Amino acid sequence: MALEYLYNKIKNTLRKIDMKIEKAKYSYIEKLPTKLEYFNGGLYDAVYEASCKWPHNVALEYFESQVTYKELIKKINKVAAALKAIGAEKGENITVCMPNTPEAIYTFYAINEIGAVANMVHPLSSEKEIEDYLNQAESRIILCIDISYRKVEAIVKNTKVEQIIVVSATRSMDFLVRAIYKITKGRKNHINKSQHVITWDKFLSKASKFIGNPHARVNSDDTAVIMYSGGTTGKPKGIMLSNLNFNAQALGAKYLVPELFKPEHSFMAFLPNFHAFGLGCCIHMPLYFGARSFLIPQFNPKKFKKYILRYKVSILVGVPSVFDYLTKIKFGKKDLKHVKFVVSGGDMISMTNKEKINEFLKAHGSRAIIENGYGLTEASGGFIFSPRSVAENPDGIGYPIPDNEVIVVDLKTGKEAKDGDDGEIVVRGLSVMKGYLNKPKETERAFVKVNGKKYLKTGDIGYKDETGLFHFRSRLKRMIISNGYNIYPANIEDVTLKCKLVSACAVVGKEDSLRGEKVVVFAILEKDAHERTARKELANIYKKYLAKYEIPREIRFIDELPKTKLAKVDFKALENY
Numbered sequence: 080m081a082l083e084y085l086y087n088k089i090k091n092t093l094r095k096i097d098m099k100i101e102k103a104k105y106s107y108i109e110k111l112p113t114k115l116e117y118f119n120g121g122l123y124d125a126v127y128e129a130s131c132k133w134p135h136n137v138a139l140e141y142f143e144s145q146v147t148y149k150e151l152i153k154k155i156n157k158v159a160a161a162l163k164a165i166g167a168e169k170g171e172n173i174t175v176c177m178p179n180t181p182e183a184i185y186t187f188y189a190i191n192e193i194g195a196v197a198n199m200v201h202p203l204s205s206e207k208e209i210e211d212y213l214n215q216a217e218s219r220i221i222l223c224i225d226i227s228y229r230k231v232e233a234i235v236k237n238t239k240v241e242q243i244i245v246v247s248a249t250r251s252m253d254f255l256v257r258a259i260y261k262i263t264k265g266r267k268n269h270i271n272k273s274q275h276v277i278t279w280d281k282f283l284s285k286a287s288k289f290i291g292n293p294h295a296r297v298n299s300d301d302t303a304v305i306m307y308s309g310g311t312t313g314k315p316k317g318i319m320l321s322n323l324n325f326n327a328q329a330l331g332a333k334y335l336v337p338e339l340f341k342p343e344h345s346f347m348a349f350l351p352n353f354h355a356f357g358l359g360c361c362i363h364m365p366l367y368f369g370a371r372s373f374l375i376p377q378f379n380p381k382k383f384k385k386y387i388l389r390y391k392v393s394i395l396v397g398v399p400s401v402f403d404y405l406t407k408i409k410f411g412k413k414d415l416k417h418v419k420f421v422v423s424g425g426d427m428i429s430m431t432n433k434e435k436i437n438e439f440l441k442a443h444g445s446r447a448i449i450e451n452g453y454g455l456t457e458a459s460g461g462f463i464f465s466p467r468s469v470a471e472n473p474d475g476i477g478y479p480i481p482d483n484e485v486i487v488v489d490l491k492t493g494k495e496a497k498d499g500d501d502g503e504i505v506v507r508g509l510s511v512m513k514g515y516l517n518k519p520k521e522t523e524r525a526f527v528k529v530n531g532k533k534y535l536k537t538g539d540i541g542y543k544d545e546t547g548l549f550h551f552r553s554r555l556k557r558m559i560i561s562n563g564y565n566i567y568p569a570n571i572e573d574v575t576l577k578c579k580l581v582s583a584c585a586v587v588g589k590e591d592s593l594r595g596e597k598v599v600v601f602a603i604l605e606k607d608a609h610e611r612t613a614r615k616e617l618a619n620i621y622k623k624y625l626a627k628y629e630i631p632r633e634i635r636f637i638d639e640l641p642k643t644k645l646a647k648v649d650f651k652a653l654e655n656y
Contacts, residue, residue: 115334115481117509118326121297123192125326126366127152133342133369140345140390141181141374143253148369154181158189159293160286165220165242169194169295172216172305174240176200176209176223176231178376179348181251182279184362186222187352191303191322194295198305198317199353202227203644208315210234215317215516216305224248228270245270246279248376299323305516306355306456317516320355324459327509328359329367331480335464336450339394339420342369347392349375349401355460356424360396360452378646384408391417395447398425400646402449403432403583406439416444424452424461426647427551427569430473431576437471451476453551454510455537457525458483462510463549474550474569476541483508487543488529495529496542501552501565504541505534540567557650559588559596564628566598571631574624575600578616580608585640586631587653597632601640601653610636 118125130138130148139146146154167173173190175197177183190197198216200209202224209230213221214237222244223231231243270276297303303322307315333340346365350357365372373390383404386392395402395418402423421440428449437448453476454461463485465477479485486495487502496502505527512535514522526533540552552558553567560566568586575584584602591597604613614634621630641652 115327115330117299117323117330119299120326121191121194121299121301121322122303122325122363123155123188123294124297125329126155126188126363129367129369136342136369137371138366139181139184139372139374141251144181144251146181151185151366154185155188155192156293157283157286158185159192160289161282161284162186162189162193162195162220163291163293164285164289165282167193167195167220170196171220172196172198172218174198174200174213174216174218174221174223175352176202176204176221176227177246177352178202178224178248179352179357179362179374180224180246180248180376181374182222182246183352184374187358189293191297192295193293194297194301196302196305199358200307201351201353201644204230206230206234210237211315212307212317213238213240220244222246225270232271232276241275243276244279244282245276250279297322299326300513302513304358306353306358308456316518316521318355318456319513319516320459321513323509324512325359325363326367327482328459328461328480329364331482331509332360332364332461332464333368335478335480336466338467339422340364340368340370344393344419345371345373345390346394346396347375347386347390348372349378349386350397350425354425355456356396356452356454357460359460360422360424380404384410387418388414393417393419394422395420396422396424396452398646399423399428399432400426400642400648402428402436406435410443412442413444415440418445418447421445421447421449422452423449424454429569429573429576431573433471453477453549457512457535458506458510458537459512462506462508469548472548472550473573474552475548476551477549478547479506479508479549480510483510484532484534485543485549486529486534487541487549488527488534490540493527493529498543498545501540501542503555504537504539504549504551505529506537507532507534511535557587559586559598561588561591561594561596561598562628563595564626566629568598571598571600571625571629574620575602575617577620577624578613580605580613580616583640585648585650585653587650589633589654591632594632598629599633599635599653600631601635601637601656603638603640604636 130152134149137145138148138151173195187197200212220242225245225247228245299322302319304320305317346361348361350361352358433449440447448470450470451465452461453463462483463477463479469475485506489496489502527536538555541550543549553569557568571586581602582605586600588596589599641649643649
């Protein structure tokens with residue numbers, strides 16, 4: 080009797096384990112509730128609620144300084160009062176031209192608290208770009224990092240800006256760290272202080288002059304953030320994203336990948352706050368769930384190892400080039416055991432690189448495998464995530480987060496494509512932007528009607544398989560048409576990386592009088608590898624893995640791939656190389 084009981088106990092335990100494995104593999108949709116209750120309010124309100132649940136958890140860490148959730152709310156409230164004291168109004172666009180520093184985070188949420196809109200601008204943008212972004216948003220107030228002050232000062236007369244608040248990246252550093260930073264990297268940034276140009280401390284001192292509560296009631300659908308597209312096709316446009324866009328994304332990602340967002344986790348925030356992926360996944364999501372965000376103002380490859388080991392980061396979120404760099408760092412066998420999850424987004428990553436990164440993580444003590452996030456700024460940064468069960472699928476990018484409907488549209492007919500057939504990925508739902516700022520015609524062109532419903536066009540080619548999993552093929556603009564054949568650069572890049580003599584590569588199409596376009600590979604060789612040997616090996620690999628029409632017509636070996644400001648490969652530059 081005792082043996083039978085024990086036998087049944089073991090059998091039932093194994094059965095439950097087996098059911099969990101099968102459900103994780105194939106039935107993710109069944110695990111999700113049919114209707115999610117989304118946070119009704121602003122981004123600040125969501126973080127305030129998190130502070131009530133986890134007041135003593137560390138919310139932000141910046142070098143040696145820590146800020147708890149309770150302290151975070153107090154600091155945000157003070158900035159909100161200071162904004163009201165200098166005349167900030169509900170509904171206006173206030174510009175934040177900052178890297179990832181505590182002041183940038185306080186100001187971002189304070190802007191939301193008073194019911195204004197955060198106009199997020201890259202601090203390394205040119206003078207003319209900053210001028211354009213300020214004018215598109217009609218900003219009266221700008222917070223900028225001191226190294227960008229000269230550019231702002233040079234163009235401010237061409238804008239509506241009335242108040243410039245300047246802050247140094249060292250402002251919230253620990254005293255000793257700040258002293259070392261100033262000695263080693265400090266630079267003199269002379270600020271012409273005046274009534275219209277004030278330092279951060281002077282700005283904060285104005286908070287005491289505001290009487291009342293700075294908090295304004297905001298709706299979920301109110302615009303919270305303006306971000307700018309990369310501008311690869313013409314002039315960059317301001318993308319209006321709502322409170323619900325970011326709050327729904329956080330909750331949706333939690334349900335799709337529940338193990339990722341827990342209060343005990345820590346995120347390294349080196350992806351910038353002026354990028355939807357960085358703001359959404361590295362700052363707002365952790366703060367939404369009571370986790371810790373380590374703020375890194377500028378990604379420094381030489382200090383990457385130090386940050387990972389010192390801060391014991393459990394979740395790494397980055398672009399493919401960052402993880403490729405990770406594999407080149409020397410770590411001890413157990414140095415990465417605290418890394419629980421690795422999420423790649425912002426650009427596609429080849430299966431060859433995935434395998435290389437996964438092997439590297441395993442060899443250094445981490446059980447993590449690289450998982451995908453997929454999206455675009457117009458859809459709040461990400462609307463598809465890959466559960467661990469599909470992370471090893473070669474080109475699988477995952478499933479849509481709840482309340483986002485994703486379909487694939489046939490490029491020729493404009494109708495919904497059949498499962499397995501390629502087409503443009505389009506999306507509708509809670510992740511989708513409100514539109515482009517003051518550009519109704521461009522907004523209209525960004526959408527397409529299918530089956531009577533309006534979908535946002537992603538400009539990406541992919542397909543959906545019979546299980547509902549979405550797969551990525553190529554950027555629509557990157558697709559190469561040669562002799563009438565559709566050629567996907569991502570596939571050729573993956574095949575190229577099968578050559579052990581190649582460390583990195585990028586594929587573009589170049590104009591060709593005979594074929595329309597020809598396939599050109601730009602490759603970086605491993606140390607001590609020879610071009611001649613590499614060409615021979617690549618010729619054999621291409622012959623084995625590619626169709627005849629896909630085989631590159633030209634291979635160019637270069638020392639480094641050009642990158643955009645967001646550390647993505649600059650394909651435009653390669654096309655003109």
